[in-house]
Amino acid sequence: MTDTVRLSSPAAERNRQPILDVLRRVLPPSGRALEIASGSGQHVSWFARHLPGWTWQPTEFAAASLPSIAAWSVLDEADLAESPSSAAGTGPLANVLPPLQLDVCAPAWPVAGAFDAITCANMIHASPPATLPGLMQGAGRHLAPAGVLVTYGPYILDDEPLTPSNVEFDAWLKTRDPSWGIRRLADAVAHARHAGLRLRERVAMPANNLMLVFEREGVRA
Numbered sequence: 001m002t003d004t005v006r007l008s009s010p011a012a013e014r015n016r017q018p019i020l021d022v023l024r025r026v027l028p029p030s031g032r033a034l035e036i037a038s039g040s041g042q043h044v045s046w047f048a049r050h051l052p053g054w055t056w057q058p059t060e061f062a063a064a065s066l067p068s069i070a071a072w073s074v075l076d077e078a079d080l081a082e083s084p085s086s087a088a089g090t091g092p093l094a095n096v097l098p099p100l101q102l103d104v105c106a107p108a109w110p111v112a113g114a115f116d117a118i119t120c121a122n123m124i125h126a127s128p129p130a131t132l133p134g135l136m137q138g139a140g141r142h143l144a145p146a147g148v149l150v151t152y153g154p155y156i157l158d159d160e161p162l163t164p165s166n167v168e169f170d171a172w173l174k175t176r177d178p179s180w181g182i183r184r185l186a187d188a189v190a191h192a193r194h195a196g197l198r199l200r201e202r203v204a205m206p207a208n209n210l211m212l213v214f215e216r217e218g219v220r221a
Contacts (some may be wrong), residue, residue: 006071024050039121048096059111087195120150122153124188125182149215155212164214200219
């Protein structure tokens with residue numbers, strides 16, 4: 001494994017453990033998980049090491065990132081030194097499947113069967129607006145009856161002003177692409193409802209982010 005193959009995101013490095021802490025609480029001990037927008041692959045590698053009862057299917061819109069995701073799923077001695085509590089050894093993580101290219105806006109996703117969890121971190125604000133309803137509709141198609149969709153990132157709250165850091169972040173996003181930007185929490189909830197999902201839990205996270213846990217309508221809280 002070489003560093004030239006692995007892409008690296010400082011943000012993913014910072015938030016992987018806070019996200020894992022929430023996943024440990026809201027997920028059962030085992031299941032099938034679909035990760036949307038896997039990016040560099042740092043998150044799925046970290047989650048798979050510390051949630052060994054789960055089988056993970058990473059996906060990413062950008063085909064150029066797929067080799068990095070695959071590379072992060074093969075552990076070396078440095079990875080084990082970084083997470084000594086992990087049960088994984090060196091070599092390929094047995095509970096991570098080969099990454100797939102996936103467009104959340106597509107009417108059909110290239111995955112089969114139902115998933116007990118679908119996770120999506122840092123995509124909704126760094127992509128066009130259509131990815132929000134696309135994510136919800138896809139989750140509606142692929143979540144198991146008792147499954148959960150978990151998203152992570154900043155949101156605009158109708159009853160609270162946007163924090164100065166998120167105002168700056170939103171402006172910076174728009175310099176990269178005018179279609180990007182922090183989305184309203186109310187819009188996420190509305191699109192989820194249209195897909196047959198409801199917001200079960202909202203968790204405050206570091207750096208003014210939120211984790212949202214959605215489940216199917218009609219599931220007992």
